Amino acid sequence: xxxxxxxxxxxxxxxxxxxxxxxxxxxxxxxxxxxxxxxxxxxxxxxxxxxxxxxxxxxxxxxxxxxxxxxxxxxxxxxxxxxxxxxxxxxxxxxxxxxxxxxxxxxxxxxxxxxxxxxxxxxxxxxxxxxxxxxxxxxx
Amino acid sequence: xxxxxxxxxxxxxxxxxxxxxxxxxxxxxxxxxxxxxxxxxxxxxxxxxxxxxxxxxxxxxxxxxxxxxxxxxxxxxxxxxxxxxxxxxxxxxxxxxxxxxxxxxxxxxxxxxxxxxxxxxxxxxxxxxxxxxxxx
Numbered sequence: 001x002x003x004x005x006x007x008x009x010x011x012x013x014x015x016x017x018x019x020x021x022x023x024x025x026x027x028x029x030x031x032x033x034x035x036x037x038x039x040x041x042x043x044x045x046x047x048x049x050x051x052x053x054x055x056x057x058x059x060x061x062x063x064x065x066x067x068x069x070x071x072x073x074x075x076x077x078x079x080x081x082x083x084x085x086x087x088x089x090x091x092x093x094x095x096x097x098x099x100x101x102x103x104x105x106x107x108x109x110x111x112x113x114x115x116x117x118x119x120x121x122x123x124x125x126x127x128x129x130x131x132x133x134x135x136x137x138x139x140x
Numbered sequence: 141x142x143x144x145x146x147x148x149x150x151x152x153x154x155x156x157x158x159x160x161x162x163x164x165x166x167x168x169x170x171x172x173x174x175x176x177x178x179x180x181x182x183x184x185x186x187x188x189x190x191x192x193x194x195x196x197x198x199x200x201x202x203x204x205x206x207x208x209x210x211x212x213x214x215x216x217x218x219x220x221x222x223x224x225x226x227x228x229x230x231x232x233x234x235x236x237x238x239x240x241x242x243x244x245x246x247x248x249x250x251x252x253x254x255x256x257x258x259x260x261x262x263x264x265x266x267x268x269x270x271x272x273x274x275x276x
Binding site: 022023024026027028029030034037038041069070072074075076077079089090091093095105107108109111112113114 | 152155156159160163164165166167168169170171172173174175179181183184185186187188209211212214235237239252254257260261264
């Protein structure tokens with residue numbers, strides 16, 4: 001082995017080790033800040049009917065091709081999976097917001113990547129608005 | 141390391157905050173039982189920081205060629221228990237992960253034991269509990 005090839009392998013080895021050490025950081029890693037993600041994935045609706053909101057979330061997820069894996073009315077969460085050449089998993093939580101509103105928060109992953117673009121969430125909330133007959137308000 | 145005490149009797153509120161923090165971190169909630177004080181969640185990710193590595197395609201090709209680690213499922217169970225004196229809620233979290241090669245073979249399974257990761261997770265939870273308690 002030439003010295004240069006040896007050096008190349010050593011560097012590659014170090015890079016690979018670096019990756020393996022790093023991968024544990026994925027536990028807490030996010031592509032965007034917490035504040036940005038909350039803004040992208042959250043909308044407020046002018047209703048206090050949390051149960052009805054949850055049912056509309058389930059119906060909307062089904063309309064969009066998700067199969068619901070889990071729904072918990074006590075915690076206000078719904079999780080589902082969409083399989084369409086890809087695997088998309090999404091959790092939606094519904095919680096009271098102030099005295100007159102209900103906040104809906106969605107977060108999703110596409111295969112092994114977090115969904116951090118605004119557009120898929122916009123599509124979800126556009127469909128949810130129609131199901132709810134209510135306007136979705138941006139939350140800052 | 142895996143536990144933190146919260147001075148409240150409202151463990152439903154703690155669970156609700158925990159669900160929010162797990163969502164912040166991109167976890168999908170798989171199982172929950174409020175009366176049992178339980179949330180189980182997971183997320184699927186690659187084994188590299190997506191934004192950190194330059195020449196990532198090259199690296200990914202190299203790693204595949206060497207049969208290295210490619211993707212991982214990170215799992216967490218979070219449990220709330222009333223403290224012995226009943227004046228607080230103790231939250232316990234356990235993170236685990238399964239790592240696969242590009243050939244979909246299991247390369248490694250482990251429980252995550254890094255104090256720093258748990259500390260940061262619980263710090264985020266504390267912050268979220270505080271913000272929600274004050275309706276921010």
